[in-house]
Amino acid sequence: VSALESKIDSMVEALNERSEKNALDPHTDLNLAQQPSKDCLWMPEHLLSLYGTPTYGTLTDEQKLKLSHQEFCLICSVSCFGEKEVIASIARLMLKKQFARVRSYLYYLIREENNHIYMFSEFCNRYGELYPSLYSYAQGTIWEDPIVDDLMVFVHVLVFEELGQGLNLAMSRDDDLPELVRGINRLHVEDEGRHIAFGRHLVRDLCERILPTVPHETRSQIRTHVQEYLNTLHLDYHNVRIYRSLGIKDAFDLRTELISRRDVRFFARDARNTVRLNSLQQFLRSVGLLEDLPPAQVNPSV
Numbered sequence: 001v002s003a004l005e006s007k008i009d010s011m012v013e014a015l016n017e018r019s020e021k022n023a024l025d026p027h028t029d030l031n032l033a034q035q036p037s038k039d040c041l042w043m044p045e046h047l048l049s050l051y052g053t054p055t056y057g058t059l060t061d062e063q064k065l066k067l068s069h070q071e072f073c074l075i076c077s078v079s080c081f082g083e084k085e086v087i088a089s090i091a092r093l094m095l096k097k098q099f100a101r102v103r104s105y106l107y108y109l110i111r112e113e114n115n116h117i118y119m120f121s122e123f124c125n126r127y128g129e130l131y132p133s134l135y136s137y138a139q140g141t142i143w144e145d146p147i148v149d150d151l152m153v154f155v156h157v158l159v160f161e162e163l164g165q166g167l168n169l170a171m172s173r174d175d176d177l178p179e180l181v182r183g184i185n186r187l188h189v190e191d192e193g194r195h196i197a198f199g200r201h202l203v204r205d206l207c208e209r210i211l212p213t214v215p216h217e218t219r220s221q222i223r224t225h226v227q228e229y230l231n232t233l234h235l236d237y238h239n240v241r242i243y244r245s246l247g248i249k250d251a252f253d254l255r256t257e258l259i260s261r262r263d264v265r266f267f268a269r270d271a272r273n274t275v276r277l278n279s280l281q282q283f284l285r286s287v288g289l290l291e292d293l294p295p296a297q298v299n300p301s302v
């Protein structure tokens with residue numbers, strides 16, 4: 001067993017232990033029957049997709065509340081659809097020989113993602129609606145080399161989880177949100193902390209082994225793809241049905257304008273989330289998945 005392998009073994013062992021000790025179950029650790037009040041926000045205002053835009057200034061308080069209720073359900077929906085892809089992709093990979101060392105942790109990961117789909121979709125069914133994800137989470141780039149394909153699965157999962165984690169963390173700590181909304185976010189933050197720690201280790205390890213062996217051209221395609229992936233993740237968080245249901249005129253044009261003007265900095269709308277985004281981009285650069293770029297500044301959202 002090499003030094004690197006024994007490092008991975010001990011990481012997996014520690015994560016398995018923590019997953020067992022801190023196991024959460026939405027069936028027993030959350031009270032999904034506890035209806036959140038419609039008289040309060042379900043998301044902090046600064047995280048709403050319209051916050052900071054001229055349109056936001058025209059909304060009544062009632063419309064702002066409704067926007068926050070619907071966009072919390074939208075975040076739950078985006079999570080569900082992403083998690084469904086995570087489970088499908090990891091289930092496809094987990095019995096491959098190259099994942100034998102980490103397989104015991106993949107059981108926990110799949111179990112936890114399944115729990116998350118349950119709590120997010122139940123919340124939507126009971127208190128709002130589940131919005132179908134219009135955008136394919138995994139994106140259709142076909143990599144000729146199956147090894148690169150496997151790597152990209154874990155890169156997508158990591159980026160998706162890290163950017164979502166910042167939103168969940170902000171909501172879990174906001175005392176103005178209903179107890180159930182905070183509880184769902186808390187549970188997710190707790191589990192995802194382990195997934196992200198695992199993802200960073202695994203992606204670094206895979207990059208160190210795989211990237212030096214692929215042609216220069218493929219490496220450059222990978223970096224372009226990761227950059228595009230980052231800069232399109234915000235699309236799902238802008239939903240035309242929600243804008244229409246608020247009675248916003250030209251809802252489709254509004255969405256088109258917002259998504260074309262915005263990029264990954266959509267996830268850096270406060271100081272803490274800006275630090276998180278910069279840390280993620282720094283990590284991706286350090287493993288060779290992203291070109292060198294200046295760090296992001298706090299994004300005022302317009």
Ligand SMILES: [Fe+2]
Binds near residue numbers: 112113188192
């Ligand atoms: Fe999750």
Ligand SMILES: [Fe+2]
Binds near residue numbers: 161191192
């Ligand atoms: Fe996760």
